[in-house]
Amino acid sequence: MTEPDELQPSPTSGADPGAEGGAQPEVRRALRLWIALARSYLTFSRAVSANISEFGLTTAQFGVLEALHHLGPLSLGELAEKLLVTGGNITYVMDRLEEQGYVERERSSQDRRVILAHLTPQGAELMTSVFPEHAAFIRRSLAHLEPEEQEELRRLLKKLGKRMPGRG
Numbered sequence: 001m002t003e004p005d006e007l008q009p010s011p012t013s014g015a016d017p018g019a020e021g022g023a024q025p026e027v028r029r030a031l032r033l034w035i036a037l038a039r040s041y042l043t044f045s046r047a048v049s050a051n052i053s054e055f056g057l058t059t060a061q062f063g064v065l066e067a068l069h070h071l072g073p074l075s076l077g078e079l080a081e082k083l084l085v086t087g088g089n090i091t092y093v094m095d096r097l098e099e100q101g102y103v104e105r106e107r108s109s110q111d112r113r114v115i116l117a118h119l120t121p122q123g124a125e126l127m128t129s130v131f132p133e134h135a136a137f138i139r140r141s142l143a144h145l146e147p148e149e150q151e152e153l154r155r156l157l158k159k160l161g162k163r164m165p166g167r168g
Contacts, residue, residue: 044141051137055130060085060093062134065102065119069127073118075108102126 023031045059052062063083067074074082080090094117097103102123108114119127142150 047141048138051134055126055134058093058096060089061097061102064090064093064097064117065123065127066131068103068117068119069124069131073116075114075116076105077114079117097123 049059052059055062057065060083064079067079067082071082076087076090076094080087083090085093094103094105098105101120103117104120105115105117108116145153
């Protein structure tokens with residue numbers, strides 16, 4: 001990604017003076033924020049993925065196990081919604097976790113169309129052993145921010161996410 005400071009149109013490019021480098025301060029500020037957010041997310045998610053891979057899991061697999069560990073049995077639709085993935089992706093991840101003996105699927109007794117996912121004893125044991133390590137990794141990864149900064153960043157990111165166009 002190119003920083004907006006580097007986005008100066010050449011004199012012969014015929015670029016719109018309102019675009020990128022010649023943009024108004026509020027546009028440049030928004031672009032810089034977007035770039036910083038995207039870079040931060042990519043760096044953080046790569047580090048988290050590497051940490052999770054030490055447990056022999058993918059990030060998606062860990063997300064399913066973590067949700068079931070903390071929330072209890074969930075429908076596949078609820079899992080997809082919570083993890084911001086498609087139903088097809090959840091099915092694929094569930095297939096792999098089921099093969100490993102960490103989860104089971106069963107039809108809901110209230111609505112036979114609904115398939116519930118739940119941890120097996122082996123899956124619960126895995127999460128009991130690895131989640132504290134994962135939580136400690138996240139804590140260490142954020143230690144350079146003061147507790148108040150962490151809370152403010154969480155609040156701002158939540159505010160940003162809730163007000164995004166097309167959210168729903």
